């Protein structure tokens with residue numbers, strides 16, 4: 180089991196392009212109005228995996244990202260958020276992991292804000308059980324809008340083996356909300372499961388915003 184209090188001792192055989200990082204709208208290079216991502220209307224989540232540090236759900240979905248075809252692999256949750264945007268730590272960060280045929284991985288990160296309970300998330304919480312096959316449909320227009328703004332950069336997995344060569348799309352205008360009770364449930368269940376921000380080093384971050 181991953182111990183986040185020992186994260187400074189996690190073995191990193193990679194290097195200087197790690198995730199998460201601090202993101203700054205001011206210091207990033209402005210590219211275009213919107214992140215070039217278009218996802219299916221629904222992703223179907225089928226299997227729930229409890230690895231004692233988060234819930235992961237595998238399923239089916241499809242997205243076009245920078246004109247490349249990606250398949251949805253899994254979604255999981257971090258509380259509090261891992262990427263820090265303009266100094267702000269969000270209560271939860273959702274990672275939607277996508278992979279294409281030539282093995283490229285894109286993680287789409289979404290920050291819900293505090294507000295009303297998210298019903299799809301509540302469905303996941305209510306049915307939380309290792310290996311559960313209760314099916315949940317994510318209405319992706321809520322999770323990944325085609326008018327998403329945010330950041331694009333090259334980083335790594337945020338859990339061991341911390342593999343680099345991972346592409347990140349960090350969406351900063353999500354309309355998703357989660358309730359304080361839902362955030363508390365995650366923290367009570369898993370403890371804090373966010374990796375600390377890593378040095379940017381020699382990397383450019385692209386910013387997409389109208």
Ligand SMILES: [Zn+2]
Pocket residue numbers: 255256257274337
């Ligand atoms: Zn993650």
